[in-house]
Amino acid sequence: MVPRFMPVLDVWDDTDDTFTVELDPGPAGFSFRPGQFNMLYVFGLGEVPISISGDPATSGRLLHTIRGVGPVTSAMRDLAKGDLVGVRGPFGVPWPVGLASSRDVVFVAGGIGLAPLRPALYHVLNHREEYERVSLLYGVRSPHDLLFEDEVTEWRGRFDMAVRVTVDTADRKWRGSVGVVTKLIPRAPFDPHNAVAFICGPEIMMQFAAEELAKSGVRAGRIHLSMERNMKCGIGLCGHCQFGKDFICKDGPVFTYEALHSRLDVREV
Amino acid sequence: MSTTAVVERENFEELFEALRARGYESVGPTVRDSTIVYDHIETVADLPVGWTDIQEAGTYRLVRRKDEALFGYVIGPHSFKKYLFPPRHTLFTLEKTSEGVKLVDAGDPVPQYAFIGMRPCELAAMSIQDRVFGEGPFFDTEYLRRRQQVFVVAVNCVETGGTCFCTSMGTGPKALEGFDLSVTELLGDAGHRFLIEAGSPLGEEVLADLPHRAAESGEVADAERLLEQAEGAMGRSLDTGGIKELLVGNPEHPRWERVGEQCLTCTNCTMVCPTCFCATVEDTQSLDGATAERVRRWDSCFTTEFSYIHGGSLRPSAAARYRQWMTHKLASWIDQFGTSGCVGCGRCITWCPVGIDITKIAAAIRASEEKKHALA
Numbered sequence: 001m002v003p004r005f006m007p008v009l010d011v012w013d014d015t016d017d018t019f020t021v022e023l024d025p026g027p028a029g030f031s032f033r034p035g036q037f038n039m040l041y042v043f044g045l046g047e048v049p050i051s052i053s054g055d056p057a058t059s060g061r062l063l064h065t066i067r068g069v070g071p072v073t074s075a076m077r078d079l080a081k082g083d084l085v086g087v088r089g090p091f092g093v094p095w096p097v098g099l100a101s102s103r104d105v106v107f108v109a110g111g112i113g114l115a116p117l118r119p120a121l122y123h124v125l126n127h128r129e130e131y132e133r134v135s136l137l138y139g140v141r142s143p144h145d146l147l148f149e150d151e152v153t154e155w156r157g158r159f160d161m162a163v164r165v166t167v168d169t170a171d172r173k174w175r176g177s178v179g180v181v182t183k184l185i186p187r188a189p190f191d192p193h194n195a196v197a198f199i200c201g202p203e204i205m206m207q208f209a210a211e212e213l214a215k216s217g218v219r220a221g222r223i224h225l226s227m228e229r230n231m232k233c234g235i236g237l238c239g240h241c242q243f244g245k246d247f248i249c250k251d252g253p254v255f256t257y258e259a260l261h262s263r264l265d266v267r268e269v
Numbered sequence: 270m271s272t273t274a275v276v277e278r279e280n281f282e283e284l285f286e287a288l289r290a291r292g293y294e295s296v297g298p299t300v301r302d303s304t305i306v307y308d309h310i311e312t313v314a315d316l317p318v319g320w321t322d323i324q325e326a327g328t329y330r331l332v333r334r335k336d337e338a339l340f341g342y343v344i345g346p347h348s349f350k351k352y353l354f355p356p357r358h359t360l361f362t363l364e365k366t367s368e369g370v371k372l373v374d375a376g377d378p379v380p381q382y383a384f385i386g387m388r389p390c391e392l393a394a395m396s397i398q399d400r401v402f403g404e405g406p407f408f409d410t411e412y413l414r415r416r417q418q419v420f421v422v423a424v425n426c427v428e429t430g431g432t433c434f435c436t437s438m439g440t441g442p443k444a445l446e447g448f449d450l451s452v453t454e455l456l457g458d459a460g461h462r463f464l465i466e467a468g469s470p471l472g473e474e475v476l477a478d479l480p481h482r483a484a485e486s487g488e489v490a491d492a493e494r495l496l497e498q499a500e501g502a503m504g505r506s507l508d509t510g511g512i513k514e515l516l517v518g519n520p521e522h523p524r525w526e527r528v529g530e531q532c533l534t535c536t537n538c539t540m541v542c543p544t545c546f547c548a549t550v551e552d553t554q555s556l557d558g559a560t561a562e563r564v565r566r567w568d569s570c571f572t573t574e575f576s577y578i579h580g581g582s583l584r585p586s587a588a589a590r591y592r593q594w595m596t597h598k599l600a601s602w603i604d605q606f607g608t609s610g611c612v613g614c615g616r617c618i619t620w621c622p623v624g625i626d627i628t629k630i631a632a633a634i635r636a637s638e639e640k641k642h643a644l645a
Contacts, residue, residue, distance in 0.1 A: 001360050001361065001563075002360075002361050002372055005369055005370045041552075043363070043365070043370065043554065043558075043561050044552060044553060044554025044555075044558065044560075044561035045552060045554070046552045047550070047552065047563075067579075069579035069580075070579060084369060084370055086370075228578060229576070229578065229583070230575065230576055230577055230578050230583075232548070232549050232550055232568075233548075233550075235407035236407055237401075237402065237407060237409055237546070237548075238547060238548050238549065238550075238568070239546060239547030239548070239568070239570065240547065240549070240568070240575060240576070242570075242593070242597065242601070244517070244596075244601055245517075245600075245601035245604035245605060247605070250406070250407065266520045266521065267589070268583060268584045268585070268586060268588075268589030268592075269520070269589075269593075
């Protein structure tokens with residue numbers, strides 16, 4: 001239960017409200033699997049669950065992409081090089097990237113949901129030959145909220161990956177799609193009978209995206225989503241993150257749509 | 270372990286002595302603020318001698334008994350949970366140094382408790398928490414540290430309370446396992462005495478220290494008869510048949526809305542429940558910023574903060590919070606830990622300020638489900 005302290009290597013802004021903290025895990029590195037999260041602690045202030053957003057193959061630098069919404073995450077934005085951050089983790093069930101091999105992979109991200117998906121994207125792109133068609137469908141509120149814009153642009157330029165971006169509200173310069181991310185699903189290049197989907201974003205977006213994918217013929221057991229709930233311990237002992245029978249922290253956060261489907265329809269579970 | 274011993278009332282005091290000699294701190298029932306609570310006890314005189322409790326939904330009264338029974342009541346608002354899973358507990362203290370952050374060694378020895386007068390439902394509750402905190406893959410080491418050295422003196426329930434339903438939950442009124450000593454109190458013409466069984470080698474050792482004799486077959490039969498009577502005299506009952514499917518299958522039942530209108534979300538039920546394990550943490554630092562500590566305290570799924578994530582609480586309505594609590598307790602607990610989370614102690618009924626009764630809510634949902642099937 002005691003965090004391990006790591007110095008901050010760098011902090012940078014990704015968008016107006018989102019930033020990335022790079023930590024130095026020391027010579028031993030920090031191995032994790034895509035989709036796992038850490039409990040990050042600011043001395044005396046509190047602890048928050050944050051998904052790891054970096055490349056699992058680069059264990060020497062630990063990245064977390066954070067939106068400043070509460071006292072702890074806001075304080076994290078003020079971190080400077082050399083400051084210490086407490087880390088407990090990695091926790092949680094990862095994206096089943098192995099299950100996706102030899103299949104089409106569809107990533108559906110909403111807003112900051114791209115951050116927990118990025119380690120899986122890195123993994124798939126690092127092992128590109130093991131997968132069939134790869135696509136990223138990404139929806140954000142406005143062009144200003146595009147996360148990892150340079151990287152998304154780079155991925156768009158790749159010949160072995162389809163990237164579609166849509167915004168809820170466009171500005172005059174925006175030449176891409178406008179509308180919700182689920183609208184991108186019918187035109188995405190994947191074979192529903194041989195596809196695995198990884199979805200991360202606001203719960204309502206994940207629900208509609210999963211429904212759309214299921215409607216297109218992807219099996220509910222191959223549609224994966226990453227749930228978010230209040231977490232205090234990260235290890236299934238504090239009870240906060242329960243969603244029906246599951247503790248999101250230890251039984252998830254990644255679940256199949258098949259497992260969650262009936263619960264997502266009920267309000268206030 | 271198979272033989273039953275009899276200890277006379279005047280020798281019962283020596284139990285405390287025998288436990289003290291082995292380094293145990295005895296904790297158990299005592300009267301405070303017109304309530305039977307669990308606290309430190311030194312002697313028999315600290316027990317609620319000659320008291321009994323009258324319990325109903327939203328009602329608790331202590332009244333004098335006609336006899337001088339030591340265990341002539343059931344359970345109060347406290348459970349032994351507070352000793353193994355303290356309501357407030359410092360998880361760690363950290364100190365900033367020139368080299369970084371250092372863990373301050375708390376060095377607090379774990380008290381070695383003897384639980385006196387632990388009722389069978391409480392023993393069952395402890396074994397449920399053993400699973401919650403000790404089954405892994407993650408462990409609550411603090412709980413396990415305390416739990417390992419507990420000495421249990423269980424007391425079987427020859428009388429039951431108005432909100433008791435341990436028979437329904439299969440946890441009482443007789444303790445079958447998990448104790449070091451199990452006690453059945455016998456009163457009446459033949460004299461005030463205690464039938465005692467040892468449940469562990471250590472229990473046998475302690476029992477050997479008390480002046481005792483072997484029980485006569487009539488005494489054992491008397492105890493059995495009293496316990497059988499108690500079994501049929503529960504103030505409440507709960508039909509557990511298919512309860513998991515019943516509750517999980519009825520998240521939109523109108524009864525949740527109705528109970529939500531009554532429920533004050535005061536958290537009493539979760540505070541008195543001997544199995545509720547939810548906790549939160551509070552991080553603080555000293556004014557000079559040099560040290561920080563994390564305190565864990567009991568939390569309740571009845572607060573709005575409990576399910577708070579950025580943007581708001583996920584269970585804003587009282588109905589959803591009650592549904593979460595009851596569905597967890599009676600249904601999802603089974604998926605999570607292979608056992609019900611309810612032991613039938615009835616505390617949540619007694620201590621609910623508006624008298625919400627978990628057995629009635631379950632029965633109401635079952636009744637309408639059965640009606641639905643009858644109509645279909």
